[in-house]
Amino acid sequence: MKVVEIIHAKGHENILSTNKTTFEITKENHLTKRGDCIIAVNANKAAADLSREFKETVRKENARLTIVIEVDEEKEVVNAFGSPHLSFTHLTDLVVRKSNFICSRTLAIRADKAAKDFSRIFVKKLQNPKQTATITLIAEAAI
Secondary structure, X not given: OEEEEEEEEEOOOOOOOOOOOEEEEEOOOOOOOOOOOEEEEOOOOOHHHOOHHHHHHHOOOOOEEEEEEEEOOEXXXXXXXXXXXXXXOOOOXXXXXXXXXXXXXXXXXXXXXXXXXXXXXXXXXXXXXOOEEEEEEEEEOOO
């Protein structure tokens, strides 16, 4: 079973993308330099906004999630896992984690990349407030 969600978001001048364990996409439009994991703002979806079908797929045992983030011709691909414990209830944020930690903001765990792992060319583009980003979430699980 495969389910796809598309999220649109924007860049911001304060994007640092230096966090070693997570990256975040938020619906919020403001960002301070303390938000070192945030890679995009003004997203049109957060955890609570994802479809029921997507949430059910990612909650299956051994579900895999591929996250494709595209900015102009630059692309980052992140591979991660779902969990039956994901709640998808946060109203503004989506967080991808290298660890197994889960809270209402968590989209996926055991990711192979965090914010600091994204190319600096990619990050530079995201520091432009006029820049748009397309985030494609591809959830796959055995039926």
